[in-house]
Amino acid sequence: MRKIHGGTGAAERAGEKAPLLLRLAAGMALLGIAMLFAMILAFALPAFLQPGPGGAFGWFWRPYQGEFGILPMLAGSLLLSCSALLLAWPLALAVCCWTLSAAPGLLRTGTRAGIRFMTAIPTVVYGFAAVFLLTPLIRAGLGGAGRCWLAASLMLSLLVLPTMALILEAGLKPRLDRLCLGGQALGLSKLEILWFLVLPQSRKTMLAALLLGFGRAAGDTLLPLMLAGNAPQLPGALTESLRTLTAHMALVTANEVGGAAYNSLFTAGALLLIINAVVSLLARRLAGRPGNLPGEQM
Amino acid sequence: MTEGPEAPENIPEPEAVQLPGSVHLQDLSVNFGRHQALKNITAAFSPKGISVLVGRSGSGKTTLLRSINRLNEEFDACATSGQVYADFGQGLIPLYDNPDLFLPDLRLRAGMLFQNPNLFPVSVYRNLALPLQLAAGFPKAELPDRIRQALTSVGLWKELENRLDLPAERLSGGQQQRLCLARTLALEPRILLLDEPTASLDVHAAKEIEDLLLQLAGRYTVIMVSHSLAQAGRLGSRILVCEEGRLSATLDAGADFSEEMLARLL
């Protein structure tokens, strides 16, 4: 019989375990994550178990009549993030293709720096500027209250665009670099190489960018809270008001209604937690190794 | 599991057995995930002269070298089977699965030199002092002496005597590689494992290193991977040809090997 050495962690083979402090640190980090899930799911459990009338899964939010449905908010979250992505994803792709293929120049350098800088802008600052700049414009141009689906959707797309552009660039650039010389030798322009050769290879990256953009858009609180008007209804038009799950959570805790209203709060939290967990796991699987996605940590 | 810490049962080349510094590979296989880098290699390296490993890239030369100081284990998904025996002065001891062998000790006694001069991003002095102090555990008072000796033995002392505080990255390529050799020699190894030590140097610097190696060959067991057949011919007292994870030929200096003959074997 022959002995096989190795197979697990290099450190363990080398006969050395991680120092206690590091193992403790990793344990603490995992414990924090576990507690996050445990607490929120435990508090949301009653609402999931009793989906009766007046519970969280109804289409009406009328606290004074005992109705605490959050389905309009769920729909609001989905509508708002999807509409924001509809605008932001093609733009992100265009910006990314342009910075990758255009000749270097002041505008290109400026665009790259601008995208980097945009990931650093606090969302509350975006919201603040939009309340005083964008909403008056919408009110004057399209009528209505100004704080509406359209306003929130425009600002959200501005918020997620740099994240998506950075992910796309990180995924497309190595492939482009590999194919560039060969393609140009065949008489193709950089843009043509991108469009006909690189993009078809990069479906996963593009989908990952879309998913992570969705996660950011659905998880953002301040922009919908400040810009979407917050009426708990299904909007009929872009100029109407809507309320997202995140904004709903902020409003309910601010007003301290208590009781059944809190149930809706926990349900909304659990829904967001689950949606975003699935989205980020899927996106990372698509984009390959974690940590290859810049911007996500911004 | 028949292999204990006693000597191997069938010794490949009896003449080399009793000499301190000899190395035996027995039925050695190394896998990285599904890729088998070494396939059941049995070989012996004698402490006399320089043994040179040659072969195409990907033939397993470096893996073979690294199996002797167990550096392959620094990579995930590496699995080794078989055994390596080495004599550090107390008879042949097994290097794998030996609870009495402390891994850092093995690496001190089998020193390694890489293709690129891998200096730490600190001063010349600290580059030598750090491993001496941390890995070998020499008292601080001995360090200046040992460092002077090590630098002298590679012919760097005169050049660097007054510039020990210089960042090591500022030295020339040849100086850097000699400094690396000094750093390894300072740890008082018995075996030297050299992985294409002149590949990143210009002709002149390579010549300096080659001359140094010929001087050292008497005192250490030198096993070296080379990319150049001419160099193998100049330095080697024995040449081993690697091919797809196996040793396909072994040539001794006596059997007048020529470059053409080697080229035919590859």
Added chain:
Amino acid sequence: MTSHMPGEGVKRPPLFRLFKHCYGLAAPLLLFCLLSLLGFLLYHGAPSLNLSLLFGDVPPLEAISGRRPVWDGLWPAFTGTLCLIGLTMGLALLPGIGCGLYLAEYASPRRKKIIDSAVDILAGTPSIVMGLFGFTLILFLRRTLLPEANTGLLPASACLALLVLPVLIVGTREALEAVPESLRLTAAALGFSRSQRLRRVLLPAAGQGLWGGLILAIGRCAEDTAVIMLTGAVANAGLPAGLTAKFEALPFFVYYITAQYQTQEELLLGFGAALLLLLLAGGLTLLAHGLETGYRRRWQGGKR
């Protein structure tokens, strides 16, 4: 862009031709939006960027020493944010950097996978859910061990710590993994034990990269609003009085002014606060990015 290719005569699909004509517009459009928002903020906020923005009518020294409360300046919100950053970092540093080191140097592939997934999930969790975590934690404590538990500085920092944890973990791990493999091997070949190698060779080599992650985490902590909204930020708390006291913070102040401003002066204060926050968060992120770029250039470019 280049139009003298021999293939120019070949007809391309219509979607491509549309894209080719329009894609150059996206970047200027983006820059236009960014610049108009920034310009708007600067136009209204820049005039109020001076000492009285922070301290109001109170002499700065008396405000800083806490002898006189500041009612019409950002000082309480600013100190609140600084306290939040300090406490959060105090809580998050050990698990964040420690877990990053563990992942980069010690974890077996299986464990790496598990921890990576957990960190991914945490990184994707919306900040308001982190706030809700603090909120439920307090409710839980009230019902069980601590009937007097309430929202305040410490719970808010704990939730923020969870929020910045992935930033620290990923930053630390990437900084260490960017250290060239050769340096790692050399240290091993010279007989360093793993912990010696980590402490004496890898950590000094990764230093600058570690700072990048750290500063990014600070920026994240300074800008986040949703977490503290649910865990104890209020508009009129004055200087933070203790670990369990309510507190003010810059981002919350900006939000509050948007919703509740009464006078023109308050609105101007809001512009000042937004600009200050932008400078703080933007400056920190750019600094982190600069450090990381320099770090990468050092190991991947250059003569090595």
